[in-house]
C-alpha cells in the first residue's frame with residue numbers, strides 16, 4: 227500500500243500574529259513548524275503502514291525551507307519526502323494548491339490513499355483535501371476520526387459530524403482528512419532524526435509534474451480574501467412556561483407547525 | 485553557555501528536552517502523588533531511541549557514552565527525576581555488562597536494553613551493607629554448572645520492573661575485598677522475587693524494592709568477569725554512572741531555578757514584582773552560577789570518562805558530590821523564593837526539593853565521595869613525593 231500524506235509548513239500558531247491592516251498572517255520572525263493537524267495525518271499513515279506494510283510519502287508545496295517539515299516527517303518514520311518548490315508555484319490559493327498537489331500525486335502513481343490534516347492552521351480553509359480529490363476525480367471523506375477497516379480496494383471510516391459521527395465506506399484510491407481525535411502523534415526517534423538529516427528530499431517544479439502554467443501559483447489563483455470572520459450560528463432557544471400540561475400543549479403546537 | 489556539543493549531541497539534548505516538556509512535565513505531579521512506575525514514559529523513551537545513546541553500535545546502540553546519557557538524564561530530570569532515575573538505572577545495570585561482559589553476554593543482553601524493550605537494574609546494597617559494601621552477605625555458590633544465589637538486596641532501583649539484574653554476591657568469604665563476584669540474573673528465574681515497593685521522600689515515580697534470592701539457580705555463564713572481581717566491577721561501574729547522578733542533580737536544580745525565575749517575575753508584593761528586590765536577585769544569581777558551575781564540571785568529567793582515561797574515580801566523585809550539593813541548596817532556595825506557594829504541592833518546587841535529597845545519598849553518600857576524593861589526593865601526593 228502506498229500512502230501519500232500532504233503536509234504544510236506553517237508559522238507556529240502559538241506565536242501567531244495577524245496584520246490588522248491586511249488581515250494576513252504575519253509570517254516573518256515566527257518559527258515554522260509542521261501544520262499541527264498534519265501530524266495526525268502522518269501518524270495515521272505510519273500506523274497503517276506498520277499494520278499493513280507498504281510505504282508512506284510525504285508531499286509538501288512551499289519554499290525550499292519547507293524541506294524541513296519533510297525531514298521531520300522522515301524522522302517520524304515516513305519513507306520519502308517530495309517538495310514542490312519553484313518560483314511559479316508561489317502565491318497559490320487553495321484552488322491552485324489542490325491542482326498542483328494533484329499533479330504531483332499523478333506523477334507518484336500507484337497511490338492507494340491520500341491523507342491530509344483537517345485544515346491548515348494558517349489559512350484554516352479545509353479546502354485543499356476535497357480540492358485534491360476533485361482534481362484527481364476520486365472520492366473524499368473529511369473529518370475522519372477513526373479508520374475502522376482498510377483493504378487494497380476499500381476503506382471504512384468514522385467521520386465526525388456536529389452531532390455525532392457517520393460510518394462511511396469508500397473505494398480506494400480516496401482522499402481523507404483527519405481530525406485530532408484519530409490518534410496521538412508520535413515523537414521522532416533519534417535513529418529517524420539521523421536518517422532524516424541525510425535523507426534526500428526530491429524537489430519538483432512545474433515541468434516535473436507536467437503542470438499547466440495557467441493553473442499554478444498566482445496565475446492559477448482567483449481567490450481574493452475580502453474579510454475573514456467566524457460565521458454566526460443562528461440558533462434560538464425558547465422557554466415554555468406554565469403548568470406542565472400547558473407546556474406540553476404549547477410544545478405540541480410548535481411541533482405540529484414544523 | 486555553549487558546551488560545543490556535536491550535532492548529534494545537540495539532537496539528543498533537544499529530543500530529551502522535548503519529551504521532558506511535552507510528555508513528562510504534565511504528569512510529573514500525578515506520578516509523584518500516585519507513586520506509579522512510569523511505564524508509558526519508558527515506552528516513549530524507548531521509541532525515541534534514548535536507551536540506545538550509551539550503547540555501542542555493535543550491540544544495537546547509537547555509539548555514544550556517559551556524556552550522551554548525562555545529556556538525556558539532565559533534561560528528563562528538569563521535569564521529573566523519578567522518571568529520569570528509572571531511565572538512568574538501566575544504564576547502571578548495563579555498564580557492568582558493557583565493561584566486563586563477554587562478547588556473548590553483550591550480544592545477548594545489550595540490544596534489548598538499547599531498544600528499551602528490557603530495563604536493567606543494579607543490585608549491591610543490603611540491609612547491613614550500605615556505604616560499607618564489603619558487608620554484603622548475599623552468597624553465590626558454584627554447584628556444577630550453576631551458581632546458587634541466596635540473600636536479600638535492598639533499595640534496588642527498578643526492582644520488580646527491570647528484566648535484567650546485575651548482582652554483586654559473595655563467592656568466597658575468606659577472600660575479603662576479592663571475595664565477591666558479579667552476575668546477571670534475569671527476572672523470571674525461579675528463586676528470584678521482589679519485596680514491597682518502598683515509600684519514599686522523593687523520586688516517587690521510581691520503583692525501589694528488595695530483590696530476594698532463595699536458592700536462585702543461574703547458569704555459570706551468567707557470571708560477569710572473573711570470580712573475585714565483584715567489588716572492582718562495582719567501583720568501575722560507579723565511575724561511569726556518578727557523572728549521571730551529577731547530571732540528574734543539575735537537571736533538578738535547573739528545573740527549580742527556572743520555576744523560581746518565572747515566579748519572581750510574576751509575584752507582586754509591596755506593589756512590585758519580587759524580582760525587583762535585591763535579596764531575591766542575589767539568590768537567583770547565586771543559584772544560576774552554581775548550576776552552571778555544576779553543569780560545567782559534570783560535562784567535563786563525563787567527557788573525561790568517555791575519553792577512556794584511567795583513574796577517573798576522583799573526578800567522577802567530584803561531579804556527583806558538587807552537583808548534588810548544589811542541587812540541594814538550589815532547590816531549598818527555590819522553595820524559599822516561592823514562599824508559601826513553594827511549600828504547596830500545586831507548585832513543582834517542593835517536589836524538586838524532595839527529589840534533590842537522594843542525589844546526595846545514592847551511588848555513595850557525599851561523605852563517601854569526599855573520602856574517595858581525599859584518599860586520591862593523598863595517594864597522588866605520596867606518589868609525587870617518592
Ligand SMILES: Cc1cc2nc3c(=O)[nH]c(=O)nc-3n(C[C@H](O)[C@H](O)[C@H](O)COP(=O)(O)OP(=O)(O)OC[C@H]3O[C@@H](n4cnc5c(N)ncnc54)[C@H](O)[C@@H]3O)c2cc1C
Pocket residue numbers: 573606607608609613614615616638639640641642684692842845846847848849850851852855
Ligand atoms: C531511593 C534509593 C535508591 C537506591 N538504589 C540503589 C540501587 O539501585 N542499587 C543499589 O545497590 N543500592 C541502591 N541504593 C542504596 C544506596 O546506594 C545506599 O543507601 C547508600 O550507598 C548509603 O548506604 P546506607 O543508606 O546504608 O547508609 P550508611 O552507610 O548506613 O550511612 C549512614 C550515614 O553514615 C555516613 N557514613 C557511613 N560510612 C561513613 C564513613 N566511612 N565516613 C563518614 N561517614 C560515613 C553516611 O555518609 C551516612 O551519612 C538506593 C538507596 C535509595 C535510598
